[in-house]
């Protein structure tokens with residue numbers, strides 16, 4: 156491997172160490188890099204003549220991205236001893252850096268993550284670039300581990316217990332300016348001044364002997380009282396448990412390591428960190444989260460088509476038909492990234508409602524400090540509205556997000572034939588209707604495609620890009636590229652009723668209603684799903700999605716998969732009574748309070764009683780199995796029919812589209828962890844309920860061969 160470090164000397168005997176992995180976009184720490192750094196540190200340890208050391212990256216705007224996750228992924232199969240050894244290498248090296256015989260300064264320009272942040276923590280000073288690209292963080296908890304090269308012990312000593320807890324447990328990065336405010340960085344300066352400022356800092360450190368004092372101080376225990384420690388631990392754990400419901404152990408392990416090490420000398424505290432790391436590295440949850448990281452990376456690079464010579468078309472202006480729940484969100488997503496968007500609906504009142512929704516998306520983000528009023532103004536300046544369809548004549552892409560009724564949609568397509576530009580792409584946000592069939596009514600079937608967003612659009616990351624029989628590669632590549640431009644993750648899927656996500660979700664949603672009619676309470680059903688890790692229970696989700704949407708989608712599924720899909724008459728009754736869910740004020744629950752919070756509704760009872768089929772006690776275990784087993788079985792059918800290109804598409808589709816719990820790695824990884832044999836046994840009590848619980852060929856083969864889906 157070519158060298159990644161270059162050691163040069165500046166005037167005044169200051170060493171400048173530049174990290175620049177050749178041919179790579181980012182610098183990462185893997186075993187060869189650590190080995191090379193170890194040799195350099197050995198040389199530096201003998202250089203008592205040096206005045207100081209500056210560490211920088213050779214890649215502008217990219218400092219060090221952290222550990223090489225491919226290596227970390229490989230470590231998942233290592234024994235605890237091997238894991239312990241591998242961690243010790245980094246620890247030992249960074250400890251040696253912290254003891255070099257001269258002051259050391261990290262010059263941070265750009266992304267500085269994980270091990271990148273930890274190496275800077277082992278140095279005496281840090282100066283950060285004041286650019287928006289400079290993000291400094293310890294995101295290890297996001298892949299189910301904790302900072303393992305000193306971060307949990309050095310950071311609290313540097314910036315204090317609570318800010319360190321916040322950075323480590325949230326995994327959220329801070330900017331260069333914030334780093335300076337917190338005392339993490341000595342200063343935040345323009346990137347072109349970093350070297351000069353670094354030299355000046357070394358001169359100051361030597362003159363004042365500040366570097367030796369800092370080293371001595373930072374090696375001491377934090378000296379907090381027992382009460383302070385208990386209070387901080389209880390607050391931090393309470394907060395994290397509230398957010399993660401205990402399903403993500405890494406932040407809790409990090410908190411305990413921080414607390415246990417806080418009042419120890421640094422050398423001993425670092426040992427605490429090593430022991431704590433071993434609790435989480437290689438765990439099933441961490442393995443799942445790392446797998447998700449790789450699946451995400453693959454999707455981010457996926458052009459959506461096998462032929463890599465296909466070039467996506469330029470998209471400058473987008474029209475969105477429908478300003479309802481979805482249309483407003485879709486138009487806003489485009490406008491937010493500066494793509495000129497036109498939102499259309501049938502009358503001004505609906506447009507006004509759509510604009511309210513659009514504003515709310517950004518206003519909500521302003522409230523939590525994730526957006527500014529400038530962002531709102533910029534978004535609004537890119538968003539036009541109209542009731543006049545002829546205004547779509549200059550749009551490159553037209554997204555249709557109107558009522559989920561095939562005849563209504565195809566009537567619009569026919570009208571659009573004379574109005575859209577001849578080379579424009581028409582994309583439908585339909586949840587369930589066949590793209591191939593609707594494409595026949597589109598002006599150009601080869602430029603007709605599914606672009607299926609999820610509710611709420613601003614928060615759900617996924618876009619299913621659905622390829623109809625006639626859809627061209629260029630159309631797919633353009634919609635995939637456009638989806639990435641609006642910061643979504645596109646997954647290309649084949650055309651089948653429900654596509655990927657709804658096809659797999661609806662058996663779960665319908666089973667929830669079946670359970671309700673057999674005697675389970677709404678709360679018990681929602682609770683079982685939440686306990687499994689879903690962000691929202693299926694009954695609550697019905698109300699949010701809209702019962703009409705759910706009903707029409709269910710009808711499509713029943714028609715398409717009549718051997719196994721079920722749809723209780725309850726949904727129809729509720730829709731006919733105008734109970735559409737949250738948007739109409741009532742559905743399964745009522746939403747009449749000021750904040751639109753769900754409340755039990757006695758007016759729902761007659762609907763339940765009319766359709767009830769049983770009234771028995773149903774255990775939480777049965778509820779959980781009956782919700783998730785049909786979801787899994789449908790996923791195997793999706794694989795059998797090649798609706799997706801690989802199992803990872805199913806798992807990422809569900810994680811990003813419906814918030815399937817990431818710590819389980821997706822429904823297929825979850826099934827792998829349960830084991831095909833066990834799933835067959837779990838299905839047995841329910842097979843009499845119908846085909847929806849019958850083992851699929853794929854499941855039977857997995858059980859016979861003893862193989863896993865991911866092998």
Ligand code: NAD
Pocket residue numbers: 476477478479480481482499500501505555556557558559560563567584585586587607608609610699700701704
């Ligand atoms: P909605 O009822 O909130 O909004 C639909 C809007 O389309 C209404 O404002 C209506 O006036 C307008 N409309 C109807 N015909 C029109 C026409 N000819 N021209 C212009 N506007 C017209 O519905 P929604 O929930 O936003 O769903 C829209 C589409 O998105 C449906 O195809 C649905 O299946 C799909 N979808 C919905 C969800 C969801 O969770 N609600 C999720 C994914 C996809």
